[in-house]
Amino acid sequence: MSKKLFYQDQYIRSFTSKIKRCTEDENGRRFVVLEETAFYPTGGGQPHDTGTLNELKVYDVVEVDGEVRHYLQESIDENLECVGSINWERRFDHMQQHAGQHILSAAFEDVFSLKTTSFHLGTDICTIDLDVSNLTNEVVEEVEKLANTVILENRPIVAKWLTADEASSFPLRKQLSVEDNIRIVIIEEFDYNGCGGTHPSSTGQIGSLKILQVERQKKQVRVHFVCGNRVIQQLGEKQKVIQELTPLLNSPQPQMKEAANRILQHSKDLEKQVEQLKVRILEYEAEHFLDKMECVHSQQIIRSTFNNRPISELQQLARIISGNTNNTVVLFVNETGENLQVVCSKDKESYLDMNQLVKAILPLINGKGGGNAMFAQGGGDKTMSAEQLAEAILHLID
Missing domain, CATH: 3.10.310.40 (Diaminopimelate Epimerase; Chain A, domain 1)
Incomplete structure (x- = not known):
């Protein structure tokens, strides 16, 4: 099995290791297995890391039967010592989103007993699905407020490896999916959850959390959210749109909705008039x-x-x-x-x-x-x- 450095220290950005083997998978894709690695493989809802091995681009990382496979487009010299470098911006973003999801799911469950059934960490936006058919704005606002309070309190985030008996003494948010090599991520007095992902060492490093949208998804509710630097990115994108709309609507931000509604109604009225005129032309024809x-x-x-x-x-x-x-x-x-x-x-x-x-x-x-x-x-x-x-x-x- 590959030694996983990201469990020893999730902040490792570079490392050296020996190459155990270089080969291809059943699809002909070239990969490298190292004695130890800081590259996180896809799993538990968290995407894989990217980066380089001896300056060769690592475009995919997966774990198969305990070994971590690093996929490369080019061949690597097996006789050289391997120097790995993690794409830290991507890794830290995933740490922020994943830890934020823990807090958000715990907030929904603690306040309103709403369980999370699935989690997706996307490139731009994250989602969780809740086992409920409807969600009011008041619930969303209260949960978001609680989540950001926990973030601002800068509580420690601790990961522990436990036996099944040891894990049973914790108030786990959901049933464990494994019976051995159990890893519990703990936000003291708030969330206790079995998880194999990477997280920052404290909630304050998440920065903030913002719920962007809530929609029905079959018989459940899907919550779209972002954390950390993605909140700043979303704010910047939305502020840019508002600045572009201000002169077009000839209205400041607080009155934009009313201005847009007036324009839409005027457009509908014009469309109706055009249709009426088309009918008159056809009648003349x-x-x-x-x-x-x-x-x-x-x-x-x-x-x-x-x-x-x-x-x-x-x-x-x-x-x-x-x-x-x-x-x-x-x-x-x-x-x-x-x-x-x-x-x-x-x-x-x-x-x-x-x-x-x-x-x-x-x-x-x-x-x-x-x-x-x-x-x-x-x-x-x-x-x-x-x-x-x-x-x-x-x-x-x-």
């Missing part, structure tokens, strides 16, 4: 088509071809015409690139079935579509011109 009416076997026909016309407009136009005429069928064919679209509509007096008409013509263009007796549509390949397809539909009526 519909009157124009009445002058192009044909008569086929006592059936009045209005047909036309279009190029790259939005299909929604043609649907609406056809319905307007049908709604303002008697015994009339509307046949529209629209050409869009390499495709043809068909829209057929009628009023109640016409004896034709639009669905049957469209289904009869679709094989000519390898198309799909359908509808009902009053209105149908479809589309397919451009196997002929729009005019030829319109003529073919007319012949079906003949």
